[in-house]
Amino acid sequence: MGKRLFNYLVVTFNLLSFLFGAAVLGLGIWASIQSGGLRNIVDEVMFAGIYILIACGALVMLLAFFGCYASVAESKPAIVVYCTALLVAVGLEVVGCVILFAYYDASRNRLTDSYSTKYGIDDKVTKIWDDAQIKGKCCGREYPSDWDSSFYYRANKTYPDSCCVRNDSADILDLVRCYNGEHEFIYTQGCEGLLKLYYYAIAGTTIPAVMFQLISVAIIACLYQHIY
Structure with missing residues (x-):
């Protein structure tokens, strides 16, 4: 060459x-x-x-x-x-x-610990998860049902509002149906x-x-x- x-x-x-x-x-x-x-x-x-x-x-x-x-x-x-x-x-x-x-x-373990024990109690963690779920169009770690074992769900019997599907104006489509976990109205992808x-x-x-x-x-x- x-x-x-x-x-x-x-x-x-x-x-x-x-x-x-x-x-x-x-x-x-x-x-x-x-x-x-x-x-x-x-x-x-x-x-x-x-x-x-x-x-x-x-x-x-x-x-x-x-x-x-x-x-x-x-x-x-x-x-x-x-x-x-x-x-x-x-x-x-x-x-x-x-x-x-x-x-x-x-990192996965810290994600689990943060939403299951601190969401709704620690304002910083709550805001972080809300921002992440809204921007990332995700809910929970792997599935929305991950929230079922969290302190927040046990106390409120609902998913966080940030899990709810929103329209182009950032308004929640249907809050009640989101709380019920209906797939068309709640983000189904986990944030992991x-x-x-x-x-x-x-x-x-x-x-x-x-x-x-x-x-x-x-x-x-x-x-x-x-x-x-």
């Missing part, structure tokens, strides 16, 4: 790395914003993993440009810096994903589904991103061997 072909490959894989880095960055920001107050309930370490991936996404986007420069300029020092920095980013991405999955069960969505969306993007980054390092290392 000639140096020109290596240059083309480096630019191509850095473009792919840039795109996946942008996706990781965007999904990380989306997850941290869309989760609303849920991040104040679930294990905070879990969201540290998301913040690590946000930083890595931004770093990889910058390194993609630097990698193209190092390749076109055929600068050995620049290639060494690029490879080192990209490998550090890959390591941090792996750490971020490990944190996400390692603390998943802890939001956590799963964040996990799989981010991890599903980070894994191919890491793959393309490692390929970029391998190719530019081959280019390094052809520079005299």
Whole structure:
């Protein structure tokens, strides 16, 4: 293979790395914003993993440009810096994903504890769950029936108003039928589904991103061997 072909490959894989880095960055920001107050309930370490991936996404986007420069300029020092920095980013991405999955069960347990024992008692937790259920169009952890064992349901014999389906004007369609748990009038998806969505969306993007980054390092290392 000639140096020109290596240059083309480096630019191509850095473009792919840039795109996946942008996706990781965007999904990380989306997850941290869309989760609303849920991040104040679930294990905070879990969201540290998301913040690590946000930083890595931004770093990889910058390194993609630097990698193209190092390749076109055929600068050995620049290639060494690029490879080192990209490998550090890959390591941090792996750490971020490990944190996400390692603390998943802890996050689920904290979700359960917060709504079953604190909703309706702790104003902060109540507001967080109401915001999460309205914005996420979800109810309970996995199903609306999860509320049946909560302190709030035992005391009021109803589901929270935030579980009720709303129209475009944010008005509840039918409060009574919502309280009765009728599917057309109560959100049937659990809020844990939001956590799963964040996990799989981010991890599903980070894994191919890491793959393309490692390929970029391998190719530019081959280019390094052809520079005299």
